Amino acid sequence: MKDTVKDLSKQAVPRLEPRDQQGHKGNYGRVLLVGGSRGMAGSISLSGMAALRSGAGLVTIATPRCVQSTVASFSPAYMTVGLADDDDRLDTHAMDPLMELVKEADVIAIGPGLGRSPAIVSIVEQLYTQVAKPMVVDADALNALAKLPEALATPRGPRVLTPHPGEFARLTGDKLGARPSTRTKGALALALRDKSHQTIVVLKGSGTVVANHKQHATNATGNPGMGTGGAGDVLTGVIAALLAQGLDAWQSARLGVHVHGLAGDHAAEKLGQVSLIATDIVDYLPSAFRELGE
Template sequence: MPDMKDVSTQPLPKLEPRDRLGHKGSYGRVLLIGGSRGMAGSISLSGMAALRSGAGLVTIATPRCVQSVVASFAPAYMTVGLADNDDTFDTPATEPILELAGKADVIALGPGLGRSPAVTQLVKRLYGQVATPMVVDADGLNALAEMPAVLSKPPAPRVLTPHPGEFARLTGESVGVRPSTRSQAALQLATRDPSGQTVVVLKGAGTVVANHKQYAVNTTGNPGMATGGTGDVLTGIVAAFVAQGLEAWQAARLAVHVHGLAGDLAAEQVGQVSLIAPDLIDFLPVAFDQL
């Protein structure tokens, strides 16, 4: 186990100021892959969060059976409906998704994706073959847990965003609540990739961001964020920051701070009990103003 460097107190990364001559292509093309019957909202939250976090163009690739639902959440992202088994992606969707991936600056994979043999093979090909930065969450992580060897060979930066349950499925080990234990666990997962391209965001109270040589413990956020969909919002924020030019480590560290800050600002207005994931998206503009 390498020495862990705690950089929690170091200054947060920053997005570059907007160029007055910039256009939507200047701020990155995000491809989000996910959604399934009954979970169309997950990938939609990621898409809305990516837009609110500054991404120039956002496209959601989703099963055809839920495309109209996903499209209905927001008019500012694009949707592509692909072959499905009346639930989630079917095998014929793989090649069109790979084609879309080749045009993106960053890919976010997993929210609401569902689980099936076809999905597992899709995740394997995307994770192991596509040389584009990628954020992986939810059922994307569950698919990776079925083939952990692929974690050691990413062709480009990867940001994994597990909650403790997903972490346990990925590693076979449970995560404690002590910051030192969580930091060590996140580092161990990150170092499965000997190339150093993997960043782990271990979510929970005091979210830990770790790569192969350092970690940071986040201090924003509150218990009101322990509700469905908040992780999907984080996925969209991370992807948007990568699209705008931040490296994977920088994007993850800044994203967890902004995500938690939006949650804190929302809780001040609606309370922790009533806080829901769309509230985070609504308060992202205020969070950015406070950075």
């Protein structure tokens, strides 16, 4: 593996192209975010706000009807669609209208706050194996995939998986230590389960690893203050927005992880690490993107 896999950690991160002076919201992509459940409406809302702050032209959140009003209350700048639920989370009756929403989107992200149930496993399986559009998969969607090893190996299109170590252990059955080399090998091995080579793995943590079947990079931005609930949901939205703006899956994951960590560094510099919360990362995305632009 050492002879064939490239370490791109020192390579400059990808950049977005400067915006066309005649550009409009239709030029910057439609993101569909799927998630939320009773008690976890904030998760998918953080993803939505992050996608907006990361440049997506239009953002829609598909969420259970029971929490739609709560999700909508976090921002007036994204749209929400309420789907059938079991009074807590999405159920199988949500699938047909969800697939109609998928047709209108350029990128799909699924998982934050989704919850766990047999219906959720079924929804994730259908989206993962039937939708050819790029997809970011996080949180409870990863927990569903842990029950679907065949689906994990047969994505219909480009996929960016964003597990933290616990989710990684559920996906693979392997518990990773803190050694960078072990984390890198684990991320590469998970990416290689997909023989079609469409999967990017973002293994979160100190020194987040981005890997596919042939290359990997360790991220250098970020700080311990980002170890707070909702930080990963923000990353989901960032990566989805970059995909929507035309970067490929590797570029979106690599840049997304970098700018997410950079926003966290800006927030920690102003607020301190102890008091940093996920919405602070969203708030400092503009300064992170501006620094990259300069």
